[in-house]
Amino acid sequence: MLVVMKNDATEEQVDAVLDEIKRMGFRGVPMPGAQRTAICILGNKGPVEDTQLRALPGVKETIPVTKPYKLVSRETHAESTAVIIGDIQIGGGEPVIMAGPCAVESEEQALTIARHVKRHGAKIYRGGAFKPRTSPYAFQGLGEKGLKILQKVKQETGLLIITEATDTENLSLVERYADIIQIGARNMQNYSLLRLAGQSERAVLLKRGLAATIDEWLMAAEYIMSEGNRQVILCERGIRTFSDNTRNTLDLSAIPSIKEASHLPIIVDPSHAAGRRDYVIPLSRGAIAIGADGLLIEVHNDPSRALSDGTQSLYPDQFAELMKEIERLKGYL
Numbered sequence: 625m626l627v628v629m630k631n632d633a634t635e636e637q638v639d640a641v642l643d644e645i646k647r648m649g650f651r652g653v654p655m656p657g658a659q660r661t662a663i664c665i666l667g668n669k670g671p672v673e674d675t676q677l678r679a680l681p682g683v684k685e686t687i688p689v690t691k692p693y694k695l696v697s698r699e700t701h702a703e704s705t706a707v708i709i710g711d712i713q714i715g716g717g718e719p720v721i722m723a724g725p726c727a728v729e730s731e732e733q734a735l736t737i738a739r740h741v742k743r744h745g746a747k748i749y750r751g752g753a754f755k756p757r758t759s760p761y762a763f764q765g766l767g768e769k770g771l772k773i774l775q776k777v778k779q780e781t782g783l784l785i786i787t788e789a790t791d792t793e794n795l796s797l798v799e800r801y802a803d804i805i806q807i808g809a810r811n812m813q814n815y816s817l818l819r820l821a822g823q824s825e826r827a828v829l830l831k832r833g834l835a836a837t838i839d840e841w842l843m844a845a846e847y848i849m850s851e852g853n854r855q856v857i858l859c860e861r862g863i864r865t866f867s868d869n870t871r872n873t874l875d876l877s878a879i880p881s882i883k884e885a886s887h888l889p890i891i892v893d894p895s896h897a898a899g900r901r902d903y904v905i906p907l908s909r910g911a912i913a914i915g916a917d918g919l920l921i922e923v924h925n926d927p928s929r930a931l932s933d934g935t936q937s938l939y940p941d942q943f944a945e946l947m948k949e950i951e952r953l954k955g956y957l
């Protein structure tokens with residue numbers, strides 16, 4: 625249930641509502657909005673008896689929330705959320721481009737790619753230091769050494785950093801270096817990792833699981849938000865289907881579905897969806913045209929020698945072309 629406060633409700637009145645919710649045995653989470661504050665009730669199993677709440681001063685109305693997810697739902701927060709980090713806004717503005725290699729391989733590789741993507745308009749640098757790989761024999765990432773390289777990238781270029789935390793053991797290390805913690809597709813339902821990310825001060829990018837429905841994905845985001853973290857970005861990266869022309873099937877319909885169900889920003893990763901670089905530009909065009917709040921793109925200076933995901937990584941020139949196309953598309957948005 626959502627308790628909507630009047631426009632002129634005071635802080636004391638909000639606190640009194642929170643106290644009453646606590647007395648009822650539930651948790652109240654204030655959701656400040658542009659016009660007024662609403663308070664979301666968490667922890668109830670069924671309908672909440674709201675007579676007492678409605679009678680409290682400053683309360684405008686109570687609204688039942690029909691979805692199993694509450695904090696991520698547009699029912700509890702009608703305005704779209706923008707995740708703001710420094711002077712970068714993800715959601716509700718221009719599409720934000722995050723680009724870089726699949727994995728940090730060396731300082732030279734990371735910096736070469738970073739300078740290039742920065743020059744062409746990327747705002748956020750991606751690169752994995754901890755890599756979740758299908759094979760235990762594949763390159764697993766440079767670990768902390770990779771994070772230190774990302775720190776250098778940030779110092780030299782000013783790009784913000786997004787990098788993945790693959791388990792609860794490396795999350796606290798990752799958050800020391802990352803502006804955005806990436807939770808990968810394979811970990812979308814790793815609930816202890818989600819809870820820990822929810823306790824972080826950093827923004828979190830939550831990728832859609834390989835076979836996750838929209839509701840399961842939003843419930844995973846709810847885990848993060850229920851721990852207090854409001855800075856959650858969703859990322860559609862393709863799902864498993866019977867279609868085998870691409871590595872995964874990019875579900876562009878997820879963007880309007882998420883925008884309808886949730887206030888959170890959503891970006892698209894066409895690289896992992898396609899699995900092949902020649903589809904990345906057309907899929908990116910589609911994603912921007914349909915209203916994605918940004919893109920996550922793999923780029924490599926020498927893809928044929930990349931230690932992971934070389935076949936889907938754009939050549940530097942292709943990234944420059946992609947950015948030009950996005951500029952052109954912005955004129956139509």
Ligand code: PEP
Nearest residue numbers: 726808809810831861896
């Ligand atoms: C990645 O971004 O490199 C990655 C491993 O992505 P996903 O979790 O979507 O497979």
Ligand code: MN
Nearest residue numbers: 726922932933
């Ligand atoms: Mn990758």
